[in-house]
């Protein structure tokens with residue numbers, strides 16, 4: 001399984017190259033963002049996803065056809081029934097793109113920020129054992145642990161493809177600094193922390209036993225390969 005870290009800060013002409021490989025629906029979605037930085041994050045991360053999928057499929061980025069499953073998880077529309085699974089996450093100036101064979105994969109990346117009410121959010125939305133573990137940490141360790149916990153849970157939910165229709169208190173994961181692991185149903189899952197740079201938390205979750213996770217990074221000139 002490959003997990004690609006992508007730097008989304010690109011020059012205006014490279015941003016234009018990125019926009020050119022998107023399909024109509026992606027361009028429409030991109031146009032709906034009010035803030036230019038949000039539009040750019042969306043455009044560049046989707047172009048990077050297309051490049052990575054195109055390299056895996058042996059076609060051009062603009063030839064990739066995407067569709068969404070019932071709860072919105074994107075998948076390859078062509079060839080029908082493709083065993084290539086993928087997932088995308090973007091936050092701040094980075095994106096994370098996971099590629100797997102036939103296994104369900106989810107990735108989550110978060111730019112860490114101050115969360116003064118982290119324990120209250122955990123008590124409201126996460127499983128009781130997770131909230132209790134978080135509350136037991138020294139105050140200065142809570143925010144980083146919260147983001148580790150958040151990305152672990154979100155990566156699982158994204159692998160399943162359910163979005164938030166699966167309540168986040170239905171399953172538990174370990175808290176950093178413990179290695180990432182699903183607690184109540186660990187068999188058949190691999191979770192791994194991804195080093196996404198200072199200030200970011202990131203996790204990949206794969207529904208496969210002992211999956212080997214290969215971290216990768218797109219070179220800075222990647223948009224020049226788009227067209």
Ligand SMILES: CC(C)(COP(=O)(O)OP(=O)(O)OC[C@H]1O[C@@H](n2cnc3c(N)ncnc32)[C@H](O)[C@@H]1OP(=O)(O)O)[C@@H](O)C(=O)NCCC(=O)NCCS
Nearest residue numbers: 071072073074088089090108150153154158161162163164
């Ligand atoms: C998609 C979702 C699962 C994650 O969204 P997010 O964390 O805000 O955003 P990310 O950048 O990590 O992921 C977005 C990408 O996931 C993919 N995605 C969309 N729906 C998905 C689904 N049901 N399952 C998996 N991936 C999905 C898309 O590629 C999407 O990119 P796009 O919006 O640019 O097209 C969202 O629907 C969701 O449920 N968010 C929950 C946020 C939250 O409150 N978390 C609480 C802490 S655990």
